[in-house]
Structure formats: structure tokens, C-alpha cells
Amino acid sequence: MSKSVRKPLSSRLPDLPHHLRENGSAFVQTERPKWRGRKPKSEFETGFGMFYHAALLSGVLSSKTEDLFLDYYLSKPDGMFYIYDKPLNKPPIVFASRSASRYLAAIEVLSRYGRAKDKLAFVIDWLTANQDENGQWNFGEKAKDGIYFPLSDRWDKTARLADSTYRVSKVFSALSLSQPEDA
Secondary structure (H helix, E strand, O other), X not given: OOOOOOOOHHHHOOOOHHHEEEEOOEEEEOOXXXXXXXXXXXXXXXXXXXXXXXXXXXXXXOHHHHHHHHHHHHHOOOOEEOOEOOOXXXXXXXXXXXXXXXXXXXXXXXXXXXXXXXXXXHHHHHHHHOOOOOOOOOOOXXXXXXXXXXXXXXXOHHHHHHHHHHHHHHHHHHOOOOXXXXX
């Protein structure tokens, strides 16, 4: 009788998670296999953490999962794909900027979650610190990008103040907070 030879596990399970392969009795990480079918055009297609995930899951997750979800987005080093490419747990230093406007756009998405009020308290502090003496906000001339600004038909200082203040007020409203009277 011939003795049956057992094939190694790696040949029986070629698609192990995280590209692990059997090496004796241990698993080691090897090169990523080539894509089958249509190759992703960029890394965002293979990962998690872009705008669509955050926009579509609001109101769907359990409280515990939502808590973890917000922690994930806030600690992600490359922010929220499509909107802001820096960590969301560190507001921009310069408020009157396009970067701050995009940061606020990512925060607007996360503010729709029930657990956001606790998780985004530092954002409220940042917004309050950047409120002017008249109780308004100004993202500056460079914030005009055709996506988030302008909201008005024009982009002069009066409209810019109104548009900026409106967006910030919406975040306060989404987090069920009253807008501060003065800075």
C-alpha cells in the first residue's frame, strides 16, 4: 500500500487572510497575491474609512459599534478619504483656510452619530476658540472651493461670514448644543 502524502495547508487554502502561508508549524506573512478580476484603481477601494462608509452607516450601528467606529475615524492617520487627508483628532491650526473647511466637512459627517457629542467635544472647543468678537466664524477667502463654499451667490466678506457661521451652527445643532454667545 502506498502511503498518502498530505499536501501542505498553504496549497489547500491558498487565500488565507492577511496573506499568511504555512511554514512548518507556523504561519508567516508573504507577498500579497496578484488581484483576480478588475484591479482596484487606488488603495481606497481595498480599505475602510472613506466618506461613503461614514455617511451610510449613521443610524445603523449599535452604540458600542458606533463608539468604536468614531474612535477609528478619529484616530485614522489619513483622515476621511475624499474629504480630509489628515488625522481628524487634530483640528487644523489655521482656521481661515480651505483645510479647516474640509476638516469641518468630515466633522459634519461624523456629527450625525449619536455618540458624536462626547467624541467631538474637542471640536466644539476648537470652533469656540475661533469664533470672532461678533459671535461669527470666517473660514477665509481661500476656503472657496466650489464644493463646501460658497453657500451664497457671492463670496464677499459679509457672505463669507454668513456661510461660515451657518456651517458651524449646523455642527452645533447636530451635536445638540446651543451655539456659544461669545468667544
